[in-house]
Amino acid sequence: MITFLEKAVVAMALLRLLSGGIEMLAAFLMIRFNTVEKALVINSSLALIGPLILIITTAIGVYGLADRVSFGKFMWIIVGVGCILYGVKGD
Template identity: 65%
Template sequence: MFQFLEKAIIGMALLRMLSGSIEIFVAFLFLKYNDIEKALMINSSLALIGPIILIITTTIGLVGIADKISFIKLLWIFGGVACILYGVRSG
């Protein structure tokens, strides 16, 4: 029995693997440079990557189920993502 994966699932999984790979790469950069200032600078650049991956992954998932849920529910989901991003933003 061979089961096909949905394109949305493959896209979401690949984005998460990319995100995890970037995190591991950054950890190696921390060890390579062995400097607090550089580590903080590199770490702060990750603050841009996380929300971008979250938004893209959520969008892919929503496009994959857009025909199955109502427009109002889509708005609620996007509103929830916006609240998450607002809540974790710095400043």
């Protein structure tokens, strides 16, 4: 039996695989440079990439659900993502 995957699901999964690859590359770079200063710079770069991946992945998912989700639920999704970003924001 042939299973067709939704384009939004494939895009979200590929974005998460890309994100995981970036995380692994960062870990290897930290080991390669072997200094705390460079490791902090690399880690700070990841702190910028993570929320961006979250927003893009969520946007793709919401776009995939756009015809099946009411406006009220759509607003709750936006509020939820905003709360997540506010919660992980550094002071």
